[in-house]
Amino acid sequence: MKTKYSALAIAIISATASYAQADNFSSNIKTDLYNVKSDLGVYSRYQPISWFRPVSNSGTRITDHTRTTNEGTIRTVTETRNGVTTQTIYKTVNGVTTITKIVDGVVVSGPDMNPPATDPKPVAEPPATETEPEPVTDVTNPENGNAPEVEPPTTEPVTEPVTDVTNPENGNAPEVEPPTTEPVTEPVTDVTNPGNENGPTTEPPVVEPEKPVVEPIADDTPISPSYPIVIKPTQPSSPTSPIEARNVPRTGVVWNDISRGYDPEDPNNKANVELKGEGVTVAVVDSGFNNPTVARDIQNKFGRRGTILNTGRYAPADATHGIQVAEMVGGNTANGVAPRANLLLADITRVNSDGSSGLLATADIYNQLWNRGARIFNQSYGIPKQVTYFNDNPRSAYYYGHQFNQDLLDFYTDAVDKGGLFVWAAGNNRGERESSPQAALPYFETQLEKGWLSVVALAARDNGRLGDFSWSNLLPYSQAGLAKNWTVSAMGDYVFNVKGSNYIASGSSFAAPAVTGTAALVKQKYPWMDGNLIKQSILTTATDIGARGVDDVYGWGLLDVEKAVKGPARFDSRITLGEDVNVTIPQGSYAFENDISGDVGLVKNGQGELVLTGASSFTGDTTLNEGAITINGKSYGSAVNVGRNGTLVANSTVLSNGVSNDGVVVNNGNTVIENGYAASANGTLVSSLDSKLSVKGGVDLNNSTLVLTAEKDGQAQYVTAKGVTTEAITSDSEIKGEFGVVETTTGLLNATVNKTGENTVAATLSRQNVETFVASTDARDAMTESVASNLESSFSALDRQIDANNAENSTTFAQDAALLQNSLAAVSAGQTAVLDSLSGQIYASAQALTFQNAETVNKDLTNRLTMLGTLNNADNTAGVWVSGIYGNGKLKENGFGEGRTKTYAGQIGFDKLVSDNFILGTAVNYSTADVSFNRYGGKSDAKGVGVSLYGRWSDKNAPWYLQGRVGYGWVDSDVERAIILDSNNSSTAKINHKDKVISGYLETGYDFKQGNFTFTPYIGVSHDVVKRGAFSETNSQFGLTADKATYQQTSGLAGVRMSQAINFDSGVKTTLQGYVNHQTAFNNEDLSFDASYTGLQNADFRVKGIGLAKNKTWVGVGALTEFTPNTAWYLNYDLKLEHGKGKNNVLSTGVRISF
Incomplete structure (x- = not known):
């Protein structure tokens, strides 16, 4: 706090200031009736408790101050006229008075801190008045x-x-x-x-x-x-x-607490407080x-x-x-x-x-x-x-x-x-x-x-030292x-700025x-x-x-x-009036950070948590009715009574006055209870891994419950199938009773207890087989069982490393695996988010979309080739065409997440009659496709570019035809998915992999014509190959790492096609056509692949997802309109149906110009 100011006027906050008194309020007391002295009214008047009267450094100012010392009486009269100050000091010792005068420059005076019976009033310069806007009030009188x-x-x-x-x-x-x-x-x-x-x-x-x-x-x-x-x-x-x-x-007023110093610029010790009162x-x-x-x-x-x-x-x-x-x-x-x-x-x-x-x-x-x-x-x-x-x-x-x-x-x-x-x-x-x-x-x-x-x-201490905030002056x-x-x-004492001027008040x-x-x-x-x-x-x-x-x-x-x-730093009867301190926290977690002493107790209500980070030495009892009290590693001198709905969390604490448990006591670390521990049949003791509860003064378990958690020092610990044994509770005397129920916080862990002597209860914690655990829950399906199998493979490999003391390179993976062991408890309640997010099915299932896009391009070219067989001017030597494609559909299979797909594509091609019976062409395509899976499957965005070579052979004198295409494409895929280990630990995996696609299609058929109607049965064969690039999800220990993989499928198909030509008088010709075919694969391609978790790459497993359908049916309709002999426009709709696998809709349109 500064002691010098560029523009400083001392504010003497006088009890006689015009607004500081409540003169004439004595009318509220009828003095004439009761013969009470008239000045009694002063005592009933309320006034601001402060000294305030601004003065300037010009004009005439007089102050008179008298004080008594051990030597005698000193009276100081200070007179300031136009900036010149004369100070007259009257010092009286043993009846002898000496007078000293001091003349100096401008001084500022302050309130007389010890006023005499009569006190000359300073001449107060009225404050400057300004025309300023009135303060906004919140109620307006409409009249x-x-x-x-x-x-x-x-x-x-x-x-x-x-x-x-x-x-x-x-x-x-x-x-x-x-x-x-x-x-x-x-x-x-x-x-x-x-x-x-x-x-x-x-x-x-x-x-x-x-x-x-x-x-x-x-x-x-x-x-x-x-x-x-x-x-x-x-x-x-x-x-x-x-x-x-x-x-x-x-110096100054006695200061008894050496743990705090005094800062005159921060006398109330608030500078380091970040709270603002929001x-x-x-x-x-x-x-x-x-x-x-x-x-x-x-x-x-x-x-x-x-x-x-x-x-x-x-x-x-x-x-x-x-x-x-x-x-x-x-x-x-x-x-x-x-x-x-x-x-x-x-x-x-x-x-x-x-x-x-x-x-x-x-x-x-x-x-x-x-x-x-x-x-x-x-x-x-x-x-x-x-x-x-x-x-x-x-x-x-x-x-x-x-x-x-x-x-x-x-x-x-x-x-x-x-x-x-x-x-x-x-x-x-x-x-x-x-x-x-x-x-x-x-x-x-x-x-x-x-x-x-x-x-x-x-x-x-006195007016002359206003602005000196040092402790010795107070x-x-x-x-x-x-x-x-x-x-x-x-x-x-503080400095204020009012109406543009600084004052000390x-x-x-x-x-x-x-x-x-x-x-x-x-x-x-x-x-x-x-x-x-x-x-x-x-x-x-x-x-x-x-x-x-x-x-x-x-x-x-x-x-x-x-x-x-x-x-608070004390629970004190002088404040609570003899009652215990009652803390009710409806929800949330709040900490008392001071050491707490005192002579009364604590009553905790409400569902929230009270954390005590200091040492507690108050002598009253602690009654924990609801919610939680957490004691962090400090001594606790109060006797604790844990109610049915209460939870006491002791983190390596010394509880020196006993615990009575009818609720839950959580022991993290090595907690000591003195003066005994007594549990009711409703009581639960929660003990973390490597924690030991040491009791002095006797233990009565009374068929209470023991819950073992795989935690140490507040962090989850990985537990192997072999398990770990710890002393859950020890006593300096015989332990009475036993635990009636022994549980764990997750179904993935097993717990057993046994007494090793009269004074110790030992507990062993081990993990279950993950596949066995998931199979025992209602959450089991193809995807969760696949994840369980993958986890068990990895956990078994980790167990072998830990048992052989060779897991130093897998420490981080083991930490995340510990989180999983605890969070998998939710699977028993049907909450499968963790398992779903670990499936990685998108890397398998999304390949179905790549195959689907290859089929879409192939279908558009097939429609183009069929159109060539119906054009009046098909014998023109050349033509160029362009088409646009939109597709949407679903990828699904029982037991896996369902994906919704969207595809936007375009093709441009050129073809030419190279002989009387053979048309040959080439096309270039570009596509963007995306799929989004539910059940935390993630999403994939793929951009593809491809080239195709196609042709059609037909003899105008014979109804047979043969047509087909071959293509090669490049696909760039971005995949994003969530990896969830528990409610507080999740990450987003983002990777890119580059794929290649090779496609071939061959079809032959026979045209039966009757006038403008054509009926064509046909058969065909297709072959598609997808080569997926390698990838690695590096931002999570449970991300996937996989080498490149190749998928392929060969299918045969048979179908019929019908068309009807309509000739208009204007010369325009429209051909309506439709088809249906059924396609059967010669091999089963489930799109699964081998991978490992990034944090444990020596333990491979098989990742499964939605596979390719073995059977599918295509149905389509279209229209071709020839506006001129050289210009044609077409529109087609194709629907693919797959039993149990989903569907795909394809809409395409285009134009062809012949020359």
Whole structure:
């Protein structure tokens, strides 16, 4: 925090500032009726707890400051005129006064931190006013244009005080009961200054006790505590000193925690906190929000996050107190603790008819804030009296209840019961040992304590040292006193920029919102926390300062934002009011990262998980009703009772006070339970591989369940068929009972147990044969059984390596194989995603698409050759043609994933009559085809280029014909598929392989003609060869690696074709044709291939997929139209049907030009 500023004006936040008081609120107390002194009204007025009055460095300024030292009294009068400062020092020792004058340049002065009975007021230069846009309010009065609706003044009077003793000598006027002196300090007696009848009433300085709680210490004087800091030795090792943090204060207020240092530029220790308060709504109840002169500041500091509530109140132009308070909570500045929290800004300024103003909150305003989502409320205002000035006697004039509207108290009570948190400034009266009645209200209203926080401010020792944030310069304002159990301390001096000028503001008004902002961060970190748990996190993580422990000055200590957002550091009856800490986590996993001590226990509810990463030494019991508690490798001193729906996870933990298990206890590592382990018949002990539960004090298993997991140190471990044996539980005495049920977390593993002596239970874990396991489930089919066979082949090879201690090159594969062993448990429930993704069927099945594309090209050329036999001008010497092809279909086979195919292709060809009876041609084709398989089969995109040579022989004088083609093609295939090992481990395999295709087709037939009708029976033979390239999936241990492979199929076919020619008068001729044929393969080609997993390439297996159909039927129709003797257009549709294998639709169209 910087101590020099280019443009700095000290803001003296005076209790007498015009908006800082609530003058004339005394009308709510009928003083004439009860003969209560008129100045009593001051005590019922709420005012901002801060000092604020901006001054400039020009003009005339006078300050007068008196302080008492061991030597005597020193009075300093500082007068600044036009930048020249004269400082007069009156030093009185033993009745002798010396006077010293110092003349210097411009100085800046600050608030008088210890004001005398009469104090000359500085001449305040009014702040500059600007014409700025009004702040946006959220409720508009339709009858008043865009102006916010004004709430009428409240008509509810403050409850009238009742006096209980009548003074007969004073007629009907009641006798005034003196202020209570119970239970700690006497109330401060109000004194009227007769020489200043029209001025405000002032209080005399508070007389400190002989031994003040805080001693003023010179900056350079080290502080030595009256007792040494005792460091407990770490057990069981020899005593060691904790690591001391940097910058641990040695002077100033006593600093008791050497694990944290003090940074004057980060006094609340928030710099390293990444939380910003997102999603948390905070209410700031204060003054100055409905003030048009600060509208730009509100916009700049809060943007859309700030919403001004329509309270019907409006603030004077100089009212900026609430802006600074809200900035501390969540401003877009260095001051903002929660700069992304949503802020509800409630202006509760009350302006009286005489121009004075104060603050007055109502239950209606609070209800609006609650209904808009606020659960954290900041209040930097209060009655400027100590709580002990009032009492709990309803008949007394000093009854605390006269200062609070009952509706407001009812709201506080209801809100606290529902999880609300109210943060209050303690007060600004240095030397007073008690907080304000608002901050200390739970002293009277005890039901509020669980949702109440009071904040003591640490501020500069005197006005002359404002801006010096060093620890030795800080002293408290109003102290904790009776409110110490719900009090935390925080820095009270900050630099603000308001209306373009920099100010230093001092007071608990600004310490409180630092705590409120911290509460928002805690709420963001732990959204399920109620106000009491947030309060626990803030109080118990505070840095211990002053007297050790929770003291009457600083309460729990100095705010530590970084530590507070890690959860509570104590489970303490002073905060929980004697009850256990109740943590309810509906879902998700959340960690308490601090060591936790304390004198009460923990109750865990909700399905979520609570992780404890520190050492826990709290002495109360732990009751785990629901969800999980995970203890990470630290000691745990609480007795644990695990309920039916609870799970305790112990990661190499020492549980020093016993465990009673009616739910689940998970042991990871070597956990020690002292004072016994007792399980009910419903209890389950989960033990990981190589984990041992050591019990001291007796074990009763009581026919409970043992579940063995193949994990070690939180990671899955591969288990061989031979298995591994471990000691699941040992005891220093005889183990009573036995495990009634022994299970594993996956059906792929087998577990057995036996007692090896009276004190040990040994467990053996081994794996099943994968094929046997899958065959026993409802998930078995051709694909899963194929994968099971492949896995068993690989696991058997891995087993041999491990048993021979020769698996150093297969470590990574074994780790992934361990994941598979655990995740395969889901197969028993019909969840086959893991097995499906490991099938690799796409590399087999997708070859069927390559064959299919070869057939599609062949069919288009066959249609072209048939067309040549029907053209009137077929004897033209040459022709060129072009065609476009679209195809879609399905590839399927029972037991495998189904693929959907799409093909786009085109051909261009040239043919020529080379003799009277023979036409010869050549064609070039280009195609793109893709197939996508379900069941995690993946997808393949193939691009192909091919050339064909075709011809037709026919004799016009004979009906016989012979036609055929040969072709050669190149296919480039991209394959992408998922490889899933478990829910948290999956990868995407992307490979490319290059293939070659060779095709041949020969057909002969006989044309029977009758006029324009032709009937043609025909037979044919086809032969296709696909040579797939090699590939390797390298981004997964269970990716596939395969060499190149060759597939081929030869088929015979027979069919009939019919055509009908139609001649039009225009000379146009259209020929309609149709055909059907049946094709049978001479060999079975299942497209399977040999491969291995990339991580274990010495264990080959057979990968299966959808094979080629042995039988298929083609049906087609088409039309050929000859528009001119040289131009013809055609359209064909072909359908291929394969029994049990799917179908394929082909649509082709083209044009031929003869010349």
